[in-house]
Amino acid sequence: MASQKKPTWILLQYGSVELLDKCMTDRHTRLLFYPSVGQMRPGQTVDVQITVENSNVTFPMKAMVDRVQERPESGKPRGVNLQIIEEDKKRFERVCAFVDGMWRPTARRAATRYPAEYKISYQVANGWHNGHTIDISTRGMYLRTDGPLAENKQIIKIKLALGRLWSNMELDCEIRWVDTVDGRRGMGLMCTGPQQNLEKLTELIRKLVHDTRPS
Numbered sequence: 001m002a003s004q005k006k007p008t009w010i011l012l013q014y015g016s017v018e019l020l021d022k023c024m025t026d027r028h029t030r031l032l033f034y035p036s037v038g039q040m041r042p043g044q045t046v047d048v049q050i051t052v053e054n055s056n057v058t059f060p061m062k063a064m065v066d067r068v069q070e071r072p073e074s075g076k077p078r079g080v081n082l083q084i085i086e087e088d089k090k091r092f093e094r095v096c097a098f099v100d101g102m103w104r105p106t107a108r109r110a111a112t113r114y115p116a117e118y119k120i121s122y123q124v125a126n127g128w129h130n131g132h133t134i135d136i137s138t139r140g141m142y143l144r145t146d147g148p149l150a151e152n153k154q155i156i157k158i159k160l161a162l163g164r165l166w167s168n169m170e171l172d173c174e175i176r177w178v179d180t181v182d183g184r185r186g187m188g189l190m191c192t193g194p195q196q197n198l199e200k201l202t203e204l205i206r207k208l209v210h211d212t213r214p215s
Contacts, residue, residue, distance in 0.1 A: 009047040009060065010038065017052055021099045030084035030092045031066065035077045040065045047183060048082070050095060059095050061088040062181055087181050111137040114208045119161040124148045131186065133160075138202045140176070144186040150175045158189070162204065169197050169204075 012034050014020040023033040032050075040046060042065050050059040063082040072078050084092045097103035113135040120131045120143055131145030143158070150156050152175050160169040173189040191198060 009049050010040070012048050012050045014050075014052050017055075017099055020050075020052055020095075024096070024099065025081070027092075027096055030089065032063070032082045032084060033079055034082065035079040037068055037070060037078060037080055040068060040080050042066070042068055045085075046082075057098060059091055059098075060184070061085070061091045062183060063088075085181075111139040113137045113142075114205065116208055118163075120145075121159040121161075122147075123157045124150050134186070136205065136208070138198075138205045140173070140188065140190040142186060142188055144184065146185060149178050149180065149185070149187055152176070152178060155192070156189075166204065169200055171197055171201070 012032075014023065023035070025031045025033050044065045046063055046065065048061060048063050050061070051057065062085045064085065065080060066083045067081040069076065069078050069080070094103060114137065116133055116136045118133045118136070120133060121128050122131060122143065122145070123129075125148050127148075129145060129147030131143045131147060134142040134144050136142075154175045156173055156175065158171050158173055160171065162169060171191045172193045173191050175187050176190050177188040179186055179188075191201060
């Protein structure tokens with residue numbers, strides 16, 4: 001099994017929906033203020049996870065650091081101004097709908113995801129391509145790849161390389177969603193069979209529980 005990588009995203013946790021609303025300084029241009037600077041620098045592109053304290057909702061997206069205010073100025077706290085990229089416009093609109101009370105998640109994942117990286121080969125467009133998992137569960141996984149992407153609802157075959165202690169596992173998977181943004185490009189998969197290998201996947205996850213924390 002490949003070693004688990006440290007997270008490369010930045011968590012932007014707001015204390016309340018009201019604070020998040022106040023920090024969305026320009027919805028039209030997707031500008032967002034966060035009252036902390038950290039290691040961010042102007043012009044830097046960062047992956048962020050936006051959430052509200054005591055909420056089970058997280059919004060992953062990519063942003064460019066527009067301005068960093070190292071010290072409080074004119075009554076404004078120190079912090080960073082971020083601009084959500086154009087490709088994540090729909091995700092930002094979902095954040096706006098959440099803040100306005102117009103959207104709430106209807107359901108949680110059917111199975112807990114665990115961070116884990118395994119090499120994957122997958123079949124798309126009459127060829128086999130390479131990628132790796134970001135997280136995995138008894139029901140599915142996220143496949144990160146720079147190769148071709150399938151379409152939603154399409155069924156593909158994958159080969160999961162589990163290291164020396166496990167034999168490789170072949171699975172049929174349905175594409176549940178596709179992300180085309182560079183840096184996180186890939187597909188969300190739901191595993192559908194064969195049953196024998198679904199049982200092996202469940203056994204693998206049971207062992208992973210002892211070594212990893214839910215994402």
